[in-house]
Amino acid sequence: MRTSIVDLQLMQERGEKIAMLTCYDSSFARVLEQAGVDALLIGDSLGMVVQGHDSPLPVSIADIAYHTRCVARGAPKAFLLADMPFATAQISPEDTFRNAAELIRAGAQMVKIEGGSSMAPTISFLVTRGIPVCAHIGLTPQSVHQLGGFKVQGRNVAVAQQILTDAQALERSGASMILIEAVPRSLADQICAQVRVPTIGIGASPHCSGQVLVIYDMLGLGAYIPPRFVRPFIQETGSIAEAVELYVREVKAGQFPGEEHCYGV
Numbered sequence: 001m002r003t004s005i006v007d008l009q010l011m012q013e014r015g016e017k018i019a020m021l022t023c024y025d026s027s028f029a030r031v032l033e034q035a036g037v038d039a040l041l042i043g044d045s046l047g048m049v050v051q052g053h054d055s056p057l058p059v060s061i062a063d064i065a066y067h068t069r070c071v072a073r074g075a076p077k078a079f080l081l082a083d084m085p086f087a088t089a090q091i092s093p094e095d096t097f098r099n100a101a102e103l104i105r106a107g108a109q110m111v112k113i114e115g116g117s118s119m120a121p122t123i124s125f126l127v128t129r130g131i132p133v134c135a136h137i138g139l140t141p142q143s144v145h146q147l148g149g150f151k152v153q154g155r156n157v158a159v160a161q162q163i164l165t166d167a168q169a170l171e172r173s174g175a176s177m178i179l180i181e182a183v184p185r186s187l188a189d190q191i192c193a194q195v196r197v198p199t200i201g202i203g204a205s206p207h208c209s210g211q212v213l214v215i216y217d218m219l220g221l222g223a224y225i226p227p228r229f230v231r232p233f234i235q236e237t238g239s240i241a242e243a244v245e246l247y248v249r250e251v252k253a254g255q256f257p258g259e260e261h262c263y264g265v
């Protein structure tokens, strides 16, 4: 049986950390699953690390669906989460449902949608019709042109308060997971303390229910200077499998992320 959202909720209740990595193809899916990764994210980061663009914006639903099918064949057990790419969750709840359904048909068990409280009605529309949703808050790369770059979010009090109320509104709308990207650790801790659903951090806090990284980043294959939250696990090991096993061990032990991988206020 494939790991389900219920299994992830049980892990959270038991205090067992969820180890998630991005994954885009079948060979990596097999290695990651065998190394003990609980959940695989078919992320729109593939626009950068696989397709070579300088942002995730050009990625389409068909791209994510294709890579989800590839990953699903290589990893029969892992939980599969797929990104709703740019402009596929914004037009209307109905349109979003049609796009999300394409990812679910491709094998995803949950879709991830970037944005704050304004996405709550759309999330509720999907959830009440049987599509589980992960809400992605903090640094939302699809809004790069609005944010003025890939920058830590919530460093000022007003934005931090907005992110916190967004997290609560998104949980109320039915999101069953919240991903927190690139915010000060103290803000991530407050979010984790105030929501009941599993939280997944990247540049957030070791107190999140789980962690995620872009697989190419932790293997030292990132094309640009890696963000602070990246630990190049490959440099501490001799193979991809060992690097991923180390990542899983360190996440489960609460050792990753360390202070040096988190942002201060």
Ligand SMILES: Nc1nc(=O)c2c([nH]1)NC[C@@H]1CN(c3ccc(C(=O)N[C@@H](CCC(=O)O)C(=O)O)cc3)CN21
Pocket (backbone or CB within 6 Å): 045, 048, 049, 056, 139, 141, 149, 150, 151, 152, 182, 203, 214, 216, 217, 222, 223, 227, 228
């Ligand atoms: N390979 C890859 N890994 C990622 O983690 C990733 C992507 N691609 N693409 C989309 C975004 C971009 N990411 C980033 C990039 C930089 C910071 C960061 O820490 N920025 C610094 C400097 C910003 C600046 O240039 O001024 C900051 O302090 O905000 C965070 C997340 C995360 N995401």
Ligand SMILES: CC(C)C(=O)C(=O)O
Pocket (backbone or CB within 6 Å): 022, 041, 042, 043, 044, 045, 046, 056, 083, 179, 181, 202, 212, 213, 214
């Ligand atoms: C970095 C993670 C959170 C993501 O959304 C992606 O890989 O697209």
Ligand SMILES: [Mg+2]
Pocket (backbone or CB within 6 Å): 043, 044, 045, 056, 083, 141
């Ligand atoms: Mg993404």
